[in-house]
Amino acid sequence: MSGRKNVLYLFDVDGTLTKPRQSISEDLLSFLLDKVKPHARVGLVSGSDYSKILEQMNGERHMSQFDYVFCENGLMYFKNGELQSKQSILNHVGEQKLQKLINFALGYMSKIELPVKRGNFVEFRTGLINFCPVGRSCSQQERDQFAAYDAEHKVREQFVYALQKEFDDYNLTFAMGGQISIDVYPNGWDKTYCLNHVADAGFDEIHFFGDKTDPGGNDHEIYCDGRTIGHKVTSPKDTREQLAACLSI
Template sequence: MARDTKTCFLFDVDGTLTPSRQKITPEVLNMLKDIKSKVYIAFVGGSDINKQIEQVGDDCLKIFDFGFPENGVAFYEGTNLVEQTKIIDVLGEELYKKFVNYCLSYFSKIDIPIKRGTFIEYRNSMINLCPIGRSCSKEERKEFKKFDDVHLVRQKMVDALQKEFGKYNLQFSIGGEISIDCFPKGWDKTYCIQHLEKKNIKNIYFFGDMTHPGGNDYEIFVDKRVVGIKVEGPSDTVKKVYEKIKEKELFYSKGVDNCFYLLNITTNEFENPFLTRKSSRVPLDALKKDCNITEKPLRCKFSSLNTLLFLKIYTGKNNQDLPDLIQKPKCNSINITKKGLNGRLAKVGIIGKNSS
């Protein structure tokens, strides 16, 4: 499969690529290395680059094509820092001090089973607030999450902050298991989309776990420029990534002899196409000839393919030499049965069947 340079798989880190505040697993690393040859891959997270490296590893920036720590306010292309903006330049020192003093006073008044240290953490792109304190242990973190699920400690603080500081164009979202993120409106994870659009990336698939309203993945999950995919943890991420890859997989290549090589697969085999190795050789001229083009949206009918064929089509710049029917940006896929074209259009691909 040729790499689709118009598509990017964008991942939240904490809770999506890794367990909460833990290191990435070999399973997820292998998945990332595998799909990088097929699409662009990028990460976006609220933490700074050092915390991303703690979880993903020292090669974090080498693994991904693009890195967006701090919600993309810091932008890395490979290992190169392209852009960095700071929240303090937006808020100013006076508003920042007012905000910190309010939060410290609020923390002193709430009653929770355990409090540790580091209740406020300044980051370039946001202020991270933590009722239990970020220095808590993994076990204490889990216990606080259970307590918070019942008593809504963080949601109540978000409501109070919104009432007190919403007028300053600030936004608040619950992140991970223990914290709240505060940042200027528009500095949520959607901030990174502008960088991808500048790279002429047209299809962005976002994978995240905190996609509910108020969660720190919510804004980008519902953004119309993105296809949002909710996951329940790293293993679920791997599963859903390969499901999406299977939908997009390009099951053809153009040979030096001016032919298409198409996989011969049955309906059942398509459920796991990576196990299929047989192929059909179809000359380009024959492919063009066998397609009866009627009207837009494109409708075609094959007459010489001797098996069920599933051909995924990309319309990117790498396909300049493909037939006109595939070239057209709005080319839709079609289903062809033994009786011929049934007229039902799908999103991508061409399905053909010959009764022989």
């Protein structure tokens, strides 16, 4: 692949390469690895942890073919399938502050009335904490139901406001992620964090594709960053069409 341009195409996962929390289609995966990769570097950046991205990319055999994989916004960083570095929110923030944050969030979510509630409301990851009012163990149908309810009633938007107000001195970012949850991480640990890992590569261009690019969405910062060329997409189908247009393939 010595003829590849010195360009990186970087993709959000949920809503961009896959439907939320579902697996990438074989057609799109083949397009990325067989059609796009010969022309440029390809990478993934997600707020999700390694195991979730692995599942969505249909296993390690496929995921290791991406030049870069940035889990949890790049706090866990893989290059050519090999782990390069790992950062921890626990070491950065400390146990006492994290417990106050989690206790407040659990109390807040206990007072929200929704069409349904399931389990797994707090998920502790390496580089961030994920709060989910409906519970991450909800079914796909319940996930979609909550997403529609949230769009009308602004459940997560109000939750973010409450967190920002309560913990304004914690230097944390609260961003809506995917369809159903809120990602919490130290300021600067948004998806722009991953760009630090490729700074020395000297790419002529870095193109980022994401669906949550509006203010408050977890793609917003990297989409607007001066180091990237941002592409707002609405679905995996839209991602493919915009990417094909970029590469004229």
